[in-house]
Each structure stands twice: as C-alpha cells, then as structure tokens.
Amino acid sequence: MKAYEYDAIIIGGGAAGLTASGLAVHLGAKTMLVEADKLGGDCTWTGCVPSKILLKAAKVAQQMRQAGKYGLTDTEPEINFQKVMQHVQSIRQDIYQEADAPENFEAMGINVVQGKASFVDDHIIKIFQKNGKTQTVSSRYFFICAGASALVPPIDGLDSVDYLTSESIFEIDKLPENLVVIGAGPIGTEMAQAMNRLGAEVTVIDQADRIMTNDDSELAEILYQKMKGEGVEYVLGAKVNRIDRKDGNIQVEVEVEGKKKIVNGTDLLLATGRSPSLEELNLQAAGIEYTERGVSVNEKCRTNKSHIYACGDITGEYQFTHMSEHMAKVAVQNALLKIPKKMDSSHVPWCTYADPELAHVGATERQLKEEGKSYEVFKFPYSKVDRAVMESESEGMIKIFATKWRGKILGASVTGAHAGELISEYAVAMKNGVSLGNLADTIHPYPTYALGARRAADQWYINLLKKWHIKFIKRLFGYRGEIPDLRNL
Numbered sequence: 001m002k003a004y005e006y007d008a009i010i011i012g013g014g015a016a017g018l019t020a021s022g023l024a025v026h027l028g029a030k031t032m033l034v035e036a037d038k039l040g041g042d043c044t045w046t047g048c049v050p051s052k053i054l055l056k057a058a059k060v061a062q063q064m065r066q067a068g069k070y071g072l073t074d075t076e077p078e079i080n081f082q083k084v085m086q087h088v089q090s091i092r093q094d095i096y097q098e099a100d101a102p103e104n105f106e107a108m109g110i111n112v113v114q115g116k117a118s119f120v121d122d123h124i125i126k127i128f129q130k131n132g133k134t135q136t137v138s139s140r141y142f143f144i145c146a147g148a149s150a151l152v153p154p155i156d157g158l159d160s161v162d163y164l165t166s167e168s169i170f171e172i173d174k175l176p177e178n179l180v181v182i183g184a185g186p187i188g189t190e191m192a193q194a195m196n197r198l199g200a201e202v203t204v205i206d207q208a209d210r211i212m213t214n215d216d217s218e219l220a221e222i223l224y225q226k227m228k229g230e231g232v233e234y235v236l237g238a239k240v241n242r243i244d245r246k247d248g249n250i251q252v253e254v255e256v257e258g259k260k261k262i263v264n265g266t267d268l269l270l271a272t273g274r275s276p277s278l279e280e281l282n283l284q285a286a287g288i289e290y291t292e293r294g295v296s297v298n299e300k301c302r303t304n305k306s307h308i309y310a311c312g313d314i315t316g317e318y319q320f321t322h323m324s325e326h327m328a329k330v331a332v333q334n335a336l337l338k339i340p341k342k343m344d345s346s347h348v349p350w351c352t353y354a355d356p357e358l359a360h361v362g363a364t365e366r367q368l369k370e371e372g373k374s375y376e377v378f379k380f381p382y383s384k385v386d387r388a389v390m391e392s393e394s395e396g397m398i399k400i401f402a403t404k405w406r407g408k409i410l411g412a413s414v415t416g417a418h419a420g421e422l423i424s425e426y427a428v429a430m431k432n433g434v435s436l437g438n439l440a441d442t443i444h445p446y447p448t449y450a451l452g453a454r455r456a457a458d459q460w461y462i463n464l465l466k467k468w469h470i471k472f473i474k475r476l477f478g479y480r481g482e483i484p485d486l487r488n489l
Contacts, residue, residue: 004140005137006032008021008029008031008032009139009143011145013112015041015312016147016325019328024332032110036146039102040096042274042313045096046150047166049095051187052353053088054170055190057088061077070392082174114129115135119281119285122288141336144281145310145328146314148294148316151270155243161243166187169191175195175198176195179203179267180263180268181205181269182205182268182269182271183269184211185211185214186212189212196231197230204235210224215358215413216399217366226395238254240253277313286305287305288304300340301315301330309331309332309334317343326344330342349361351423353420355417356393360414368411375402375403378399378436378456382416385452386446386451387447387452397416398414398452400412400413400456409436436461440457440460442454
C-alpha cells in the first residue's frame with residue numbers, strides 16, 4: 001500500500017466535518033481537519049445557534065406583550081437590541097468553546113489546521129494558511145465537508161445598496177427600522193418573525209403564492225396567519241425586478257399579477273437560499289465530479305472517486321445540521337469500516353423554529369398525490385392537547401398520512417409548540433416500521449405534548465370503527481346505548 005501522511009483528511013469544520021473527524025479518529029485513523037475560518041461552521045456561527053437564540057429572545061418579548069394569556073398583566077417590553085445581540089454572541093461563543101473549539105478536537109488526537117484546502121491531485125491537497133504559508137499533505141481518504149454560503153441572486157441594482165444575508169444579520173447591533181425580507185422560506189420566516197417581535201416593521205417578499213412551500217400548505221397557512229396577525233406584511237406571488245436606493249431608503253420594485261409595486265425599507269435581508277462552497281477546492285485537479293448544485297455523491301456519500309466522500313451542504317442534498325451529521329457517519333463507516341451504509345433519505349425531519357414551529361417528516365400530501373399513492377389523512381388539533389391548552393399554546397395541528405388498513409405512516413406534519421420534538425416521534429416510528437396502531441397502544445405520560453402524537457394515532461382506530469360495527473356489537477351483547485358521533489371521539 002502506498003504510504004500517505006494521513007489516513008483521513010476532512011475539509012471543512014462544520015457539522016459534517018466535526019462529526020466525520022471525530023468518528024475517524026475514534027476508529028484509529030490518523031486524521032487531519034482543515035477549516036478555512038472557525039470550527040463550528042454555519043450551524044454555530046450563522047445558522048442554527050444564533051437564529052434560535054434570537055428567536056427565543058423575540059418569543060419572550062411577545063410573551064410579555066401577551067402575559068394576559070397566563071393570568072398576568074400585559075407589558076410592552078423595553079428592548080435594548082444591542083444587548084440582545086450581545087446575548088446572542090455570548091451564547092454562541094459559549095457553545096463554540098464547549099463543543100467546537102480546536103483544542104477539543106486536538107485533545108482527541110486530530111491535527112486541526114486553519115487554512116483553505118485545494119486539491120493538487122486525488123490524494124494530495126495544498127493548504128493556504130492566513131499567514132501566507134502553504135502546506136502540502138497527502139491522505140488515503142478525503143471527506144469534503146466545506147459547506148455552503150448565502151446565495152445572492154442576480155437582481156438588477158442590488159450592488160447599489162447594502163444588504164444583509166443569513167451570514168451577516170447576526171453581526172448587526174442596531175435594530176432595522178423597516179426590514180424588507182426577500183424569501184419566505186425557513187430563514188426568511190424565522191428572521192421576519194424575530195425582527196418583528198423585537199420591534200422592527202417587516203415586509204416579506206416571495207415569488208411563490210404562499211410561504212414555506214416545502215411544507216404542508218394547510219399547516220403553513222396557520223403560521224402565515226399568525227405572523228400576519230402580529231404585524232408582518234407579505235407581498236406574495238411577486239417577481240423582484242430591481243432594487244434602488246432613494247432618499248436613504250431601499251426601494252424594491254416588484255411585479256404582482258402584471259402590476260408594478262414599490263416596497264420601501266431601511267434595511268434589506270436576502271433569504272434566498274444557500275450555494276455550495278466549491279470555488280477554491282480545485283476539484284478538477286482531483287477529477288471529482290460536481291455541478292452548480294454541489295459535489296455529486298451516491299447514496300453512500302461517495303464521489304466518483306472511490307476514496308473521496310462528500311457530506312453536508314457541499315453536496316446540495318439537504319442543508320440541515322442533522323442531515324450533515326448523518327451523511328458524515330454514513331461516509332466514514334463506508335470508507336474506514338467498509339460497512340455498506342446508505343443515506344436514509346426517506347425519514348429526514350424538517351423543522352422551522354418560528355412560533356408556532358412547523359415540521360414534517362416523510363412524504364408530504366402533495367408528494368403523495370403526485371405519486372398517485374393511496375392514503376388516509378388523520379388530524380388532531382392542538383386545542384385538544386391538554387398540555388397545550390394549559391400553557392396557552394393551543395394554536396396548531398398534527399396531520400398524519402398513513403395507509404388505511406395497516407396504519408403504515410407515510411408522512412407526518414406538525415405545526416405548534418414543540419413541533420420539532422413531536423416530529424422526532426414520527427421519524428422513529430417510520431424508521432422502525434411502527435404503525436399508527438402501535439403508537440396508539442403505546443402509553444404516553446399525561447400531560448405532555450407527546451400525548452398529542454398518541455391522540456392523533458388514535459384517529460386511525462376511530463377511522464376503522466363504523467356505525468355498523470357498533471350496531472353489531474350492540475346486537476351481539478344486548479347493549480342499549482346510543483350510537484355516538486364518531487367524529488367527536
């Protein structure tokens with residue numbers, strides 16, 4: 001076997017890279033982790049962590065305004081936005097030091113190097129360090145986990161104004177007076193609600209005719225109405241023509257149903273998705289296949305080169321921290337243990353952490369219809385989940401798509417408090433072939449939100465029960481009660 005300096009080199013220190021390097025070194029591989037900036041990647045610095053901290057602060061402010069729901073006195077919060085952002089930075093730094101700092105990985109035996117990696121050939125990379133030095137190293141295996149960056153769409157006039165992205169919005173210390181958000185997906189929705197609750201006027205623009213187009217339309221509508229009720233304005237079905245700056249303000253010209261309209265704001269946030277960070281990797285030198293969407297991989301996370309794998313956002317597959325970690329585990333096990341693992345793309349949970357949260361796993365109703373699959377819909381409102389009622393969080397719905405007779409779960413969508421936690425129960429059930437009947441027969445503690453998952457599963461049993469069944473039972477045993485309205489069970 002040809003001698004290489006390392007068994008495994010991981011390029012990129014985000015969620016995928018940290019997982020891959022940690023697993024590789026624990027399997028006995030001599031491991032190097034190369035990161036261009038700071039370990040932790042998008043999740044720690046510009047994604048999951050800061051956005052959820054900001055959302056929590058915004059939710060507390062909203063709860064103060066609505067304290068009457070809890071028997072307290074409504075109070076308009078005094079918001080010091082600079083202090084809120086200092087809190088975001090503080091918690092972000094704490095998480096970094098606790099989990100992502102280089103010394104944590106160096107203590108495992110991983111050689112952590114800061115610099116930009118570029119392939120020389122399919123077994124060698126050159127690392128360009130910030131101090132101007134370069135280092136050339138070879139490895140038996142490579143794992144490309146270089147992530148993605150905020151996508152800036154080609155909009156006429158955009159270069160004439162300052163704008164924010166998901167990477168820069170957490171660095172501001174002044175609350176936007178009037179924020180225009182382009183994009184009504186997860187990032188745009190979360191930031192629009194957070195900024196609105198913290199005191200900014202917010203207008204959201206999207207070319208689709210509704211928000212959150214990857215989620216169930218009925219449940220997304222619940223979130224949409226909630227945000228509109230709180231003061232967020234929407235311009236949907238809108239094509240963005242151009243952007244200008246006039247009298248110190250930003251003007252976004254849109255076209256809705258053939259009519260032009262100007263949306264004014266003091267600040268602009270582009271929430272238009274993410275683009276894989278391919279530019280400086282020099283993939284051609286290694287003969288690695290890729291497209292504009294990302295590095296091409298198979299279900300084992302392997303590229304066209306048998307010893308090179310790619311994981312996470314760089315592949316364009318799923319831009320979720322949890323999927324990045326999953327892909328890294330699949331890749332490392334395939335490469336270093338030769339265990340034939342495949343990505344589980346059928347049970348990927350999605351969650352947007354707005355209020356109410358919006359989550360789904362498996363097939364959506366739109367997908368089931370497009371595929372012509374037979375299914376039944378089982379719904380259960382949060383207004384019948386006692387814990388939700390107790391905590392004045394009764395706005396929401398659980399919606400399950402399953403086969404009629406076996407109760408096999410094909411997909412589930414939830415909007416409401418703790419939807420991200422509830423969707424995990426359905427993910428486990430689907431992964432392990434647990435039917436709605438099994439869920440309904442499983443004891444859940446009372447009072448919990450999770451009990452709502454069981455109550456929703458109960459609807460499968462109720463759906464099987466017909467009036468003629470009850471009539472037969474009455475006749476068989478001589479019972480004398482009235483036949484109930486099954487819709488109210």
